[in-house]
Amino acid sequence: MLDSPIPPYVDTRKAFLQEGKTTGNITLSRLPRFVECLASDQGSVQVELSFELNESGKQVIKGQIEAQVEVTCQRCLEPLGIAISDDINLALLRRQEDAEKLKGELDPWVCEDHKLDVANLVEEQLILSLPLVSYHPDKTCIERLEYSAKSSADKEQVNEQKDNPFAVLKVLKESD
Numbered sequence: 001m002l003d004s005p006i007p008p009y010v011d012t013r014k015a016f017l018q019e020g021k022t023t024g025n026i027t028l029s030r031l032p033r034f035v036e037c038l039a040s041d042q043g044s045v046q047v048e049l050s051f052e053l054n055e056s057g058k059q060v061i062k063g064q065i066e067a068q069v070e071v072t073c074q075r076c077l078e079p080l081g082i083a084i085s086d087d088i089n090l091a092l093l094r095r096q097e098d099a100e101k102l103k104g105e106l107d108p109w110v111c112e113d114h115k116l117d118v119a120n121l122v123e124e125q126l127i128l129s130l131p132l133v134s135y136h137p138d139k140t141c142i143e144r145l146e147y148s149a150k151s152s153a154d155k156e157q158v159n160e161q162k163d164n165p166f167a168v169l170k171v172l173k174e175s176d
């Protein structure tokens, strides 16, 4: 996939007439609702969209989204890098009412004018394809966390003993 930014809008009249393609990347700052579902705003998203008419003359947007982002591990609550890959198969509709007539593997995408907001479409697809829960592949992530919490607690205990004035008293008392 190309490494140039995807245009913010596509004129759907032109896109379908030319059976065009748009390829590029999209920064996470353009996808604020998606970023809200993530552990950080670090990552990348690549998009490839093609505008085709299917056998029955329907306007279809096909393509692929690939994203590398950071979500929160539900076991240890630390960030976790994941890759998302999603196929796009959308029927472009002018009205929400037309969505009921759709059948098969096409999902509806309603765009009332000719200006298709690409970021909005990509954002919606990404949110839908985010896994509900994610975990580090290594099951020991929580053990590692418990271990580091335990070792820092041990250190605190050592410090307490050193600084404890009563420890000195105890020694004096014993020498009486």
Ligand SMILES: [Zn+2]
Binding pocket: 073, 074, 075, 076, 077, 078, 135, 136, 141, 142
């Ligand atoms: Zn984890």
